[in-house]
Amino acid sequence: MTALLLATRNRGKKRELEQYLAASGAALRLLSLADVAAGADIEETGGTFAENARLKADHYSRATGLDTLGDDSGLEVAALGGRPGVLSARYAGPGAGDDARIEKLLAEMRNVTDRRARFVSAVCISRGGSALAQFIGTVEGEILGGRRGAGGFGYDPLFLYPPLRRTFAELPIEEKNRISHRARALDQVREFILRGGLK
DSSP states (O other), X not given: OEEEEEOOOOHHHHHHHHHHHHTXXXXXXXXXXXXXXXXXXXXXOOSSHHHHHHHHHHHHHHHHSSOEEEEEEEEEEGGGTTOBGXXXXXXXXXXXXXXXXXXXXXXXXXXXXXXXXXXXXXXXXXXXXXXXXXXXXXXXXXXXXXXXXXXXXXXXXXXXXXXXXXXXXXXXXXXXXXXXXXXXXXXXXXXXXXXXXXX
């Protein structure tokens, strides 16, 4: 069975990755950074989601000797020039949680009529410090004026998915995993793995 290191300590993200890849039918043993001696976390200094995903995948695959899946994802809001973008997890400052990030976004979007936004997920799989493959998934939506739903994590309670008229936080995780930006990137990962990309 092929081992694949998920380069994350984010529990919500790890859970989504595990559930999706486990359901893909690929024979994988999934590990996280909590399962291995990976050393210090690498700083995400890239200017794009794709650059950050590759930084993580290259670094941890080199440090551990394991094939590594690095991902970076976040929210881009049209009226904010693409912010929070690569700073999605750090939007309200160091150490701030989901509530603080949501409140900051709501404050910035007050009285803004253009509510268009998209979630972006960039994924890179690296071996020995070099990328084997990179993928991008996106999903378009709108930012609401207040929270709806109790599921998900991050900005999910504000992100309305127009085809269903529900936020990501209102969707069962199985349904979200079928349509999300991460699912769209991981669809490509699954095909890569099933075609023998990790052999």
